[in-house]
Amino acid sequence: MQLGQLDGISVLISSRLKIAVGLIIIxxxxxxxxxxxxxxxxIVLGLVLAYIARPIYLKLHRYHRLGALIATLIIVLPVVLxxxxxxxxxxxxxxxxxxxxxxxxxxxFDFVVSIDVPPEYNEQIRQLIWDTSTSxxxxxxxxxLLSYAKTIVMFILNLIISVLVCYFFLADGYxxxxxxxxxxxxxxxxxxxxxxxxxxxxxxxVFIGNAYAALFVSVTSLVVFYIFGFxxxxxxxxxxxxxxxxxxxxxxxxxxxxxxxRYFQMGLEAAVIFFIVASIVIYVPPEFILRPYLASMHSRVxxxxxxxxxxxxxxxxxxxxxxxxxxxxxxxISAYRVHMGTPVYGEEKNEDLPSC
Numbered sequence: 001m002q003l004g005q006l007d008g009i010s011v012l013i014s015s016r017l018k019i020a021v022g023l024i025i026i027x028x029x030x031x032x033x034x035x036x037x038x039x040x041x042x043i044v045l046g047l048v049l050a051y052i053a054r055p056i057y058l059k060l061h062r063y064h065r066l067g068a069l070i071a072t073l074i075i076v077l078p079v080v081l082x083x084x085x086x087x088x089x090x091x092x093x094x095x096x097x098x099x100x101x102x103x104x105x106x107x108x109f110d111f112v113v114s115i116d117v118p119p120e121y122n123e124q125i126r127q128l129i130w131d132t133s134t135s136x137x138x139x140x141x142x143x144x145l146l147s148y149a150k151t152i153v154m155f156i157l158n159l160i161i162s163v164l165v166c167y168f169f170l171a172d173g174y175x176x177x178x179x180x181x182x183x184x185x186x187x188x189x190x191x192x193x194x195x196x197x198x199x200x201x202x203x204x205x206v207f208i209g210n211a212y213a214a215l216f217v218s219v220t221s222l223v224v225f226y227i228f229g230f231x232x233x234x235x236x237x238x239x240x241x242x243x244x245x246x247x248x249x250x251x252x253x254x255x256x257x258x259x260x261x262r263y264f265q266m267g268l269e270a271a272v273i274f275f276i277v278a279s280i281v282i283y284v285p286p287e288f289i290l291r292p293y294l295a296s297m298h299s300r301v302x303x304x305x306x307x308x309x310x311x312x313x314x315x316x317x318x319x320x321x322x323x324x325x326x327x328x329x330x331x332x333i334s335a336y337r338v339h340m341g342t343p344v345y346g347e348e349k350n351e352d353l354p355s356c
Contacts, residue, residue: 040320042158046165048323049076050173051203052211057170068170076166079211082218082234082241084159089235091152158319197344198334202301206326213286214244220282228274230258240282255279301333 036043053075060067169176177196184192218241225233239254255278263271306326313325 038154039158039161040324041318042161043165044320044323044327045158046162047169047327048207048211049079049162049166050169051207052076052079053166053170055208065171068167071170072163072167075215076163078219079215079241080159080163082215083238084156085234085238087155087235087238088152089232090238091155093232093235191338194344195334195338198337198342199330201344202330202333203327205300206306206330210244214241216286217241217244217282220285221278224278224281228262228278244286255282301329305329 049072053071056074057067057071060070063070181189181192218237221240222233222237225236230236236254236258243254255275258278259271259275262274306329309325309329310322313321313323315321317324
């Protein structure tokens with residue numbers, strides 16, 4: 001039988017060594033992925049933080065590793081401190097609730113009494129609080145101290161890993177890019193470069209612009225919450241940061257909830273003053289100055305898709321899913337745009353990703 005007449009089975013037999021090597025590589029990749037899975041939050045967060053810090057690194061890239069270090073310190077550490085301290089305070093508060101369930105329940109009852117709930121609803125609310133406390137709280141507290149401590153340790157470890165991953169992505173990311181391109185056949189390198197440009201533009205719009213604005217919002221919210229005397233301000237600032245980074249899910253939701261709480265505690269005038277001051281101080285600068293300045297980085301992706309990817313990813317995969325889902329969405333949209341021959345918007349080609 002001539003070579004041109006070989007059937008599919010003969011081709012598979014003649015290529016059995018390559019197929020075996022490919023299967024082994026796939027198997028080893030799956031094993032390695034399972035090993036890295038507990039650290040997925042730190043790895044994905046580090047990748048996102050590297051993207052946020054890259055504009056600063058590009059200004060200092062001639063210094064290479066020193067520039068990567070400076071960019072990490074300027075951008076990444078504030079974000080990690082805000083998220084880390086806020087989540088740590090939330091976890092600590094939840095732990096306090098588990099250890100002081102009776103005090104927490106009594107405080108809820110006192111709050112219901114203080115807001116003058118109509119009598120016909122008062123008993124229903126009190127019964128709901130009691131039913132929740134006698135069913136959910138004991139169930140959650142049953143996880144034990146060991147699980148609680150493990151969660152804290154893994155959270156701190158992932159934060160440390162995110163900083164390290166961010167630094168090495170900034171310092172060695174271009175080498176990784178060149179290595180990936182080197183694997184591609186020469187004829188395919190132009191469309192690979194085009195795909196990377198589309199992907200880069202989308203991720204700029206999703207992460208960089210929103211992250212800078214959200215970072216500014218969270219820092220200013222710390223000052224506002226402190227001036228108005230709120231407790232757990234680090235946790236509140238973290239909620240503001242997360243809410244601000246998701247399109248269509250603005251931090252105004254947090255401000256409205258706090259204004260309602262202040263209305264019940266101090267009256268209508270105090271609630272209105274807080275909401276107006278907080279809105280002007282926290283949201284006017286980023287919405288009217290920072291976001292327009294970063295308009296050139298917009299992803300040109302419908303905000304509903306981005307919102308659904310953020311929220312759906314968070315429900316499915318936690319912190320890593322929260323950021324990984326938009327990256328997957330960007331990869332699919334970039335592939336579609338390359339397939340359709342869509343030009344890079346405004347010829348905004350990446351200065352740090354040269355053509356192949």
